Amino acid sequence: MKKNFEDLSRELKNKSIRLSHQRLKVLEYVANNRCHPTVDQIYSHLHNEIPTLSKTTVYNTLNTLVDAGMVKQITIEDNEARYDIDTESHGHFKCESCGSIYDFEINIDSFDSKDLKGFKIKHKDVYFKGICPKCISHSNDKSN
Structure with missing residues (x-):
């Protein structure tokens, strides 16, 4: 919301x-x-x-x-x-080319690991890094 x-x-x-x-x-x-x-x-x-x-x-x-x-x-x-400002659970993608950060929906609560049995998890964050579609398109335009 x-x-x-x-x-x-x-x-x-x-x-x-x-x-x-x-x-x-x-x-x-x-x-x-x-x-x-x-x-x-x-x-x-x-x-x-x-x-x-x-x-x-x-x-x-x-x-x-x-x-x-x-x-x-x-x-x-x-x-x-x-x-x-969005405090609800969601993921973030950071473009390594332009530096923009994008929100995306993801069920963070579904991430679980048997390797962490007995641990108290306080935060679950999901971050991806890569190249956003705008930068990919811009890069493709330059190479043509």
Whole structure:
């Protein structure tokens, strides 16, 4: 289910999370830009509009939203945290050519391994990497 900004704002209020201007702008950006943005992308976009915004505020806001279960932090590359407004179980595909990240439906709960018997699994994430159709098409156009 796609969450809109108004519903998310109400959810923040219902969870007794302070609705500061900066916090609402970060939430609005993540809700309206479903490209799985990084902190740097969010900060760069909002800094012109809110000159007093700091990266620390963006980090703290995102951590608050993650802790509240309203945003999911995903890490496809070792050193790159991204943020996803869709907190339902789904997979991610990252194009190695253009860097875009795509969501796809998958039944993550069906993944099970007898090798992990006795382990307590806290998170199940599915990430694929490869080349997206747009980049494949672009590559084919260049070679013709």
